[in-house]
Amino acid sequence: MAVIQPRGPETADAVIVGGGVIGCSIAYHLARAGLRVTLxxxxELGAQSTGRCAGGVRQQFSSETNVRIGQLSVGMLQRFEEEVGTPAGFRQIGYLLLLSTEEQVASFRRQLAMWHRLGLAEARWVTPAEAQALSPAISTAGLLGGTFCPTDGIASPSDVTAGYAAAARRLGATVRTGVAAHSITVRGGRVTGVETAAGPIAAPLVFNCAGAxxxxxxxxxxFALPVAPYPRHIFVGDGCRQVSRETPMTIDLATSFYFHPEGDGVLFGMGERDEQSTFATEVDWSLLERIQPVAARRAPPLVEVGIRTAWAGLYEVTPDHQPFVGPAAEPAGLWCASGFSGHGFQQAPAVGALVAQLLATGRSEIDLSAFDPQRRLTGGGEPETTFI
Ligand SMILES: Cc1cc2nc3c(=O)[nH]c(=O)nc-3n(C[C@H](O)[C@H](O)[C@H](O)COP(=O)(O)OP(=O)(O)OC[C@H]3O[C@@H](n4cnc5c(N)ncnc54)[C@H](O)[C@@H]3O)c2cc1C
Incomplete structure (x- = not known):
């Protein structure tokens, strides 16, 4: 007679909490490194911040770490299909940053020199007239200049997330949806696993990729992690003659109003100065009324477009607008990868690769000390000021 053995608790080398683009990229890169991963x-995968994001991929940042990560991610997105097996929908239409104060001009002149030093040779200064030639919907009124990087662009958040998840599964990872992690279990200062809605999973490593x-x-x-949710809106309107499929992502840095082509339409949004931290993501249609005068000044044709749809998602914001990536000092075995402050989609490919390197060797090809989860205690850091 067959004896039914009670099953022991599920085990893994690493449990990943959260299946947005960050969790899926890390799952893929750890599985590729040979770890038994459970996510x-x-x-649903990619249904939160990732699924609501604008898909922008830029290398034009104020912090050197973010420029280097942008460069690495751009290369990985260019080779995504070859490596991961499915397309990323990456279209290198460029990012055009519009500047309208002397302080911005001075700051971006300095940043441009830094970008060139780091090898981002294709980034360049543009006059207001050149900016308008690149992005014909804009008005040059009050513009002092801008920067343009033609290798920046937009990619598909759902394709990148699904691609990494499918590739992770092919490499043996277990990817579970509809399974909430309730708590991380710790014994003697070390992580021992995760209590989930589907039971405990024992693991010496837990990656916190739970976004907002x-x-x-x-x-x-x-472990105290200062990551706060801030809702951000996206509006998608009908197309207009002045925004073609090749028009770059265009951002008015004075107001954070931005737009880019989206299918045959145009996608736009804007942050606000007095934002309040909340998890609420109902669409606030009154924002459209506040965007309209800004659009009327900076991109007048956009005021006329009919609105097709709108949604809101959460930015996961840290005090210095830099993420927490790497091991927590305590408990041992807890790794952080969250708080990307509105640029986590574009950083996901690089972050997955760098985390796998850091875990395997204690080092990564890009120094991640600016993202140290302990930096609020040590006083270190390198704030990101191009926060859109
Ligand atoms: C409107 C908007 C526009 C944006 N535009 C851009 C852009 O152009 N470019 C860019 O790079 N970034 C952009 N971002 C930011 C980007 O979307 C995020 O930085 C990125 O998606 C973060 O990915 P994530 O995996 O950390 O978070 P998420 O995608 O939110 O994934 C976290 C996941 O964790 C899950 N989770 C949470 N708690 C638990 C738990 N206890 N157990 C199990 N699962 C849990 C959630 O359900 C969620 O799916 C934008 C964001 C918004 C809202």
């Missing part, structure tokens, strides 16, 4: 996503919700899951392991 737990409480909803990462502070809550970190707190269950006694």
């Amino acid at each position: 737990c996503e409480r909803g 919700w990462s502070a809550a899951i970190a707190a269950t392991a006694g």
Whole structure:
């Protein structure tokens, strides 16, 4: 007679909490490195911040770490299909940053020199007239100049996330959806696994990729992670003659109003100065009324477009607008990868690769000390000021 053995608890080398683009990229890169990975996503893969993002991929940042990460991600997105097996929808239409104060001009002149030093040779200064030739919808009124990087662009968040998840599964990772992680278990200062809605998973490594919700899951392991949710809106309008498929992502840095082509239409949005931290993501249609006068000044044709749809998602914001990536000092075995402050989609390819390197060798090809999860205690850091 066959004896039914009770099954022991599920085990893994690493549990990843959160199946947005960051969790899926890390799952893929760890599985590729030979680890037995289990990813737990409480909803659907990529349905939160990742699925609501604008898909922008830029290398024009104020912090050197972010420029280098942007360069690495751009190369990885160019080779994505070859490596991961499915397309990333990456279209290098460029990013055009519009400047209208002397302070911005001075700052971006300095940044341009830094970008060139780091090998981003194709980034260049543009006059207001050159900016308008690149992005014909804009008005040059009040513009002092801008920067343009033709290798920046937009990619598909859903394709990148699904591509990494499928490739991780092919490499043996277990990717579970509809499974919430309730807490990280710790014994003797070390992570021992995760309690989930589907039972415990024992593992010596836990990666917190829970995006805007990462502070809550970190707190269950006694680790304070200052990541706060801020809702951001996107509006998609009908196309207009002045925004073609090749028009670059265009950002008015004085107001953070931005737009880029989206299919045969145009996608636009804007941050606001007095934003309040909340998890609420109902669409606030009154924002459209506040965007319209800004659009009327900076991109007048956009005021006329009919609105097709709108949605809101969460930015996962840290005090210095830099993410927390790497191991927590305590408990041992807890790794952070969250708080990307509105640029996590574009950083996901590079971050997955760098985390796998850091775990394997204690070093990564790009120095991640600016992202040290302990920096609020040590006083270190390198704030990102081009926060859109
Ligand atoms: C409107 C908007 C526009 C944006 N535009 C851009 C852009 O142009 N370029 C760019 O690079 N970035 C952009 N971003 C930011 C980008 O979307 C995020 O930085 C990125 O998606 C973060 O990915 P993530 O995987 O960390 O988070 P998420 O995609 O939010 O994934 C976290 C996941 O964790 C899950 N989770 C949370 N708690 C638990 C738990 N306890 N158990 C199990 N699962 C859990 C959630 O369900 C979620 O799916 C934008 C964001 C918004 C809102």
